[in-house]
Amino acid sequence: MRHKGGNRLHATEILVVDDDLAFCSLIVRRLELRLRDLRPLFICVSSAEDAVSLAEKRREQRTPVPRLAILDANLTSGKRDGEEGVQLSEKLRDLAPDIRIVGLSSFQVSFGDRNVQKGPSKMWTELENAIRELSPKVRAAGAGK
DSSP: OEEOOSOTTTOOEEEEEOSOHHHHHHHHHHHHHHTGGGOOEEEEESSHHHHHHHHHHHHHTTOOOOSEEEEESOOSTTOOSOHHHHHHHHHHHHHOTTOEEEEEESSSOOOSSEEEEOOTTTHHHHHHHHHHHHHHHHHHHHTTO
């Protein structure tokens, strides 16, 4: 699932991986509104396999892998240990060493450059802050700096 967020040449591509595509779409809609000035381009996928496949295809085609990924820690219903998020972040970093990872979990799990706890109160602000914090680094990496 692809969501438009502005001129692709100037956009920060953000990969969102969550097994709940409705929640993934909610993340995208909320962040598009909050991050209009960054004009992000979101790509939603619902599994670790889809995320890795996207990164592999981009690498094979010599097109840029998204520089920022928001990863759900648990991509299988009933899982709560965060191991899937850890493994996915490692696979993505093997394929794209400069990728920045924002871990997203309902539980205390740490595996990304920044970790955000799901919850009604601060999640959106924390996600926005994480993306804004990482975005200059993402843009610098994209420019080869």
